[in-house]
Amino acid sequence: MSITQQAPLAEILRPENLQEYIGQAHLVGEGAILRKAIESGSIPSMILWGPPGVGKTTLAFLISKQLSRPFYTLSAISSGVKEVRAVIHDAKENPNAILFIDEIHRFSKSQQDSLLGAVEQGIVTLIGATTENPSFEVISPLLSRCQTYILKSLNREDLGKVLHRGIEYLTTHQELKIEIAEDEALMRTSQGDARKMLNALDLIVQQNKADKIRITNELVLKTLQQNLAMYDKGGEQHYDIISAFIKSVRGSDPNAALYWLARMIEGGEDPKFIARRLVILASEDIGNANPNALLLANACFDTIHKIGWPEGRITLSQTTVYLANCPKSNSTYMAIKKAQEFVKKTGDLPVPLHLRNAPTKLMKQQGYGKDYKYAHDFDGNFTDIEFLPHEVSGTKFYEPGSNKREEESRKRLSDLWGDKYGY
Numbered sequence: 155m156s157i158t159q160q161a162p163l164a165e166i167l168r169p170e171n172l173q174e175y176i177g178q179a180h181l182v183g184e185g186a187i188l189r190k191a192i193e194s195g196s197i198p199s200m201i202l203w204g205p206p207g208v209g210k211t212t213l214a215f216l217i218s219k220q221l222s223r224p225f226y227t228l229s230a231i232s233s234g235v236k237e238v239r240a241v242i243h244d245a246k247e248n249p250n251a252i253l254f255i256d257e258i259h260r261f262s263k264s265q266q267d268s269l270l271g272a273v274e275q276g277i278v279t280l281i282g283a284t285t286e287n288p289s290f291e292v293i294s295p296l297l298s299r300c301q302t303y304i305l306k307s308l309n310r311e312d313l314g315k316v317l318h319r320g321i322e323y324l325t326t327h328q329e330l331k332i333e334i335a336e337d338e339a340l341m342r343t344s345q346g347d348a349r350k351m352l353n354a355l356d357l358i359v360q361q362n363k364a365d366k367i368r369i370t371n372e373l374v375l376k377t378l379q380q381n382l383a384m385y386d387k388g389g390e391q392h393y394d395i396i397s398a399f400i401k402s403v404r405g406s407d408p409n410a411a412l413y414w415l416a417r418m419i420e421g422g423e424d425p426k427f428i429a430r431r432l433v434i435l436a437s438e439d440i441g442n443a444n445p446n447a448l449l450l451a452n453a454c455f456d457t458i459h460k461i462g463w464p465e466g467r468i469t470l471s472q473t474t475v476y477l478a479n480c481p482k483s484n485s486t487y488m489a490i491k492k493a494q495e496f497v498k499k500t501g502d503l504p505v506p507l508h509l510r511n512a513p514t515k516l517m518k519q520q521g522y523g524k525d526y527k528y529a530h531d532f533d534g535n536f537t538d539i540e541f542l543p544h545e546v547s548g549t550k551f552y553e554p555g556s557n558k559r560e561e562e563s564r565k566r567l568s569d570l571w572g573d574k575y576g577y
Contacts, residue, residue: 162352162353162356163320163323163324163352163353163355163356164348164349164352164353164356166323167319167320167323167352168212168215169212169216170216170219171216171219171220172189172192172216172220175209175212175213175216176209176308176312176315176316176319176348177208177209177305177306177308177309177312177348178208178209178213178305178306180306181213181303181305182213188303192217192220192221195221197217197221197279198279198300198301199273199278199279199280199281199299199300199301200280200281200282200300200301200302200303201258201281201282201283201284201288201292201297201300201301201302201303202214202281202282202283202284202303202305203284203285203286203287203288203302203303203304203305204285204304204305204306204307205285205305205307205346205347206285206347206349206350207308207346207347207348207349207350207351208305208306208307208308208346208347208348209305209348210256210283210305211254211256211283213305214227214252214254214281214283215254217252217281218252218254221250221252223250223251223252223279224245224248224250224251224252225251225252225254226241226244226245226251226252226253226254226278227253227254227255227256228241228253228254228255228256229255229256229257230255230256230257230258230259230260230261230265230462230463231256231257231260231422231463231464232464233255233265234265234462235264235265235268238265238268238269239268241253241278242268242269242271242272242277242278245272245277245278246277250279251277251278251279252278252279252280252281253269253272253278253279253280253281254281254282254283255269255280255281255282255283256283257283257284257285258282258283258284258291258292259284259285259286259288259291259292259424260424260425260462260463261462262459262460262461262462263293263459263460265462266292266293266296267293267295267296269296270295270296270299273296273299273300274299280296280299280300282300285424286424286426288302306346307345307346307347308344308346308347308348309346310341312348313340313341313344313346313348313351314337316348316351316352317334317337317340317351317355320351320352320355320356321334321355324355324359328359330359330367331365331366331367332359332366332367332369333366333367333368333369334369335368335369335370336369336370336371336374337369338371339370339371339372339374339375340354340355340369340374343374343375343378354374354378355369357377357378358373358374358377361377362377395414395417395418395421395423396414396418396423396427396428396431398410398414399411399414399415399418399428399431399474400431400435402414402478403432403435403439403474403477403478404435404439404482406478406479406480406482407478408474408475408478408479411474411475411478412471412474412475415428415470415471415474419467419470425458425463425466425467425470426455426458426459428470429451429454429455429458429470429473430455432451432454432455432470432473432474432477433448433451433452433454433455435451435477436448436450436451436452436477437486437487438484438487439482439483439484439487440477440480440481440482440483441483441484441485441486441487441555442483442485442486442554442555442559442560442563443480443481443482443483443555443557443559443560444480444481444559447476447477447480450473450476450477451473451477454469454470454472454473457469458470481557481558481559482555482557483555483556483557483560484555485552485553485554485555485560486552488553489551489552489553490551492551493551496546496549496551500545500546503543503545503546504543505543506540506542506543506544507520507521507522507523507524508521508523508524508525508526508539508540509526509541510522510523511523525539526539527539536570538570538571538574548574548575550575550576550577554567554577564577
């Protein structure tokens with residue numbers, strides 16, 4: 155593999171064979187299950203599931219190289235059914251071809267369906283890589299035709315080997331003098347990700363040119379903090395940017411929300427992660443001020459599942475702008491929070507007898523269901539019987555928000571319950 159000097163250090167140092175591969179000893183170490191399959195020359199179609207930077211793409215490449223098989227690669231971010239079919243058509247002329255699909259969880263159902271025939275007939279051996287649980291993100295017919303192998307975050311020993319390899323390359327090929335005085339910050343910020351480790355090392359070296367570079371925890375943190383613009387979906391930026399996005403929507407600023415949405419899209423964030431957060435926000439921050447918000451957020455999540463990427467970004471944009479423009483209320487969120495805290499303090503109070511179900515004669519004799527009034531038998535479908543345990547009668551958990559829809563709810567509750575709950 156020809157790599158230019160300008161390529162990222164992580165790409166330059168991508169292993170060329172299994173002996174250079176670091177980590178995943180449970181899969182490719184001596185005598186391990188996947189290692190045996192590779193050495194036998196017969197591998198199954200497989201899904202490689204693990205966090206970023208643990209070697210999924212590299213392992214797929216090494217398998218094809220070790221077995222001297224034709225190797226096709228597609229990215230689920232930029233490829234659709236058309237591209238899949240083109241590869242399968244070409245693979246028919248190249249027996250034993252391997253098709254590697256990065257981020258296969260981003261393929262829609264129809265895109266995954268287009269793979270089934272080729273995998274089942276053995277036209278290609280599929281290797282899919284995903285950071286998401288394949289049980290939820292890969293359709294059952296395709297998953298049943300593949301073995302799932304779980305890759306783990308690199309441990310400290312493995313990261314140390316990666317770091318040593320990076321320093322060895324920089325000192326040999328760039329004639330740099332590098333001393334690792336402290337490695338705690340490098341290890342912590344890498345979070346088991348080899349690519350993150352090498353990118354951090356490369357950045358530190360490039361921005362701290364000197365006759366001798368002495369790497370300390372302080373230098374690492376200072377250098378990385380100066381480069382927070384680099385979005386990292388696996389680290390602190392992942393949480394910082396989704397936080398800024400949600401707070402912008404909550405704060406009714408669609409322009410800021412779109413900016414943070416674009417940052418996540420360009421940074422490769424999982425669209426379903428963004429959609430899930432919008433569903434939560436629709437209930438937590440809008441709630442009954444506009445119940446349609448939850449319907450649209452759910453439709454957004456469902457649509458992204460169906461159409462995949464990159465078209466899904468349009469639906470995310472539509473939903474983001476709509477939710478940002480909605481009136482806001484956290485009344486139902488605060489209500490359940492208050493109710494839970496109250497239950498923890500008051501314990502398991504008995505259900506009043508008139509509210510209990512009475513499926514047997516004995517229960518009826520004991521008073522279960524006695525004096526219960528069926529609301530629909532009364533004017534306005536309402537009767538003011540007690541629905542709380544008598545010990546906590548009149549306790550109010552729900553306080554309607556200050557918006558048109560919930561002010562109407564407040565008036566109705568006041569008309570129904572009078573002074574009992576103080577509406």
